[in-house]
Amino acid sequence: MGAPGARLWAVQRITAAFLGLAVVVHLVTIMLAVRGGLSATEILERTRGATLWFGFYAAFALCAGLHGAIGLRNIAGEWLGWRGRRMDGLWLAIGLLTAAFGIRAAWGLYHG
Amino acid sequence: MAEPMTARPAPPRAGRDRQHPTYLAFLVHRISGLLLALFLPLHFWALGQALHGAAALEGFLRWTDTPLFKFADWGLVVLLALHLAGGLRVMALEFLGWRARQKDMVAASAGIAIAAAILFLLNVG
Numbered sequence: 001m002g003a004p005g006a007r008l009w010a011v012q013r014i015t016a017a018f019l020g021l022a023v024v025v026h027l028v029t030i031m032l033a034v035r036g037g038l039s040a041t042e043i044l045e046r047t048r049g050a051t052l053w054f055g056f057y058a059a060f061a062l063c064a065g066l067h068g069a070i071g072l073r074n075i076a077g078e079w080l081g082w083r084g085r086r087m088d089g090l091w092l093a094i095g096l097l098t099a100a101f102g103i104r105a106a107w108g109l110y111h112g
Numbered sequence: 113m114a115e116p117m118t119a120r121p122a123p124p125r126a127g128r129d130r131q132h133p134t135y136l137a138f139l140v141h142r143i144s145g146l147l148l149a150l151f152l153p154l155h156f157w158a159l160g161q162a163l164h165g166a167a168a169l170e171g172f173l174r175w176t177d178t179p180l181f182k183f184a185d186w187g188l189v190v191l192l193a194l195h196l197a198g199g200l201r202v203m204a205l206e207f208l209g210w211r212a213r214q215k216d217m218v219a220a221s222a223g224i225a226i227a228a229a230i231l232f233l234l235n236v237g
Binding site: 013016017019020023024027030031038039040041043044061064065068069071072075098101102104105108109 | 142145146148149152153156157159160163164166167169170172173189192193196199200203206228231
């Protein structure tokens with residue numbers, strides 16, 4: 001498992017396993033939350049101070065960011081021939097940046 | 113750069129391969145993944161913008177409370193469900209070696225995605 005491709009493959013599958021559960025939780029939460037409409041006050045009343053939920057969504061954002069970036073890296077490699085260590089580093093940076101945006105949004109929702 | 117696993121179906125070479133249900137499943141998984149990966153930064157950015165207090169969030173919610181946004185929301189849930197179901201199929205192939213009944217697994221993946229799509233539609237619509 002020394003090659004970057006192998007490590008990224010492992011990260012892709014580990015994040016996929018977490019996302020498999022997280023997406024189900026996210027979809028069920030959305031379906032329950034939107035019953036009877038949504039209001040900002042109602043949402044924020046429910047979310048503020050819910051540290052466990054913040055932890056869940058921070059992990060969700062990290063996994064989604066990395067999973068998406070590795071997926072894009074694989075597609076770019078196959079379809080456009082964009083390969084190499086520099087490209088891998090760039091995709092990793094894009095994944096972490098995306099995740100940081102998600103964690104920032106979750107922080108605003110649960111602690112802002 | 114060698115990939116360690118070989119369970120992923122080989123890219124089809126002939127036109128006939130492209131008609132196989134597993135190729136369609138591969139294509140749906142890839143396209144749904146691509147669209148979701150492109151959407152994700154937008155989703156996080158929009159949420160971040162909306163979270164400058166209750167008033168900003170309320171304004172964002174009202175702004176998105178249109179039939180077009182509801183349809184787009186539903187489309188996203190469908191993409192998510194399709195990608196999730198397709199991902200479960202890939203993991204079952206790679207980690208459990210479930211290769212004998214591939215067509216059944218494609219059908220089951222499609223079923224999971226359709227069920228999620230209908231459930232969401234009934235709830236939101």
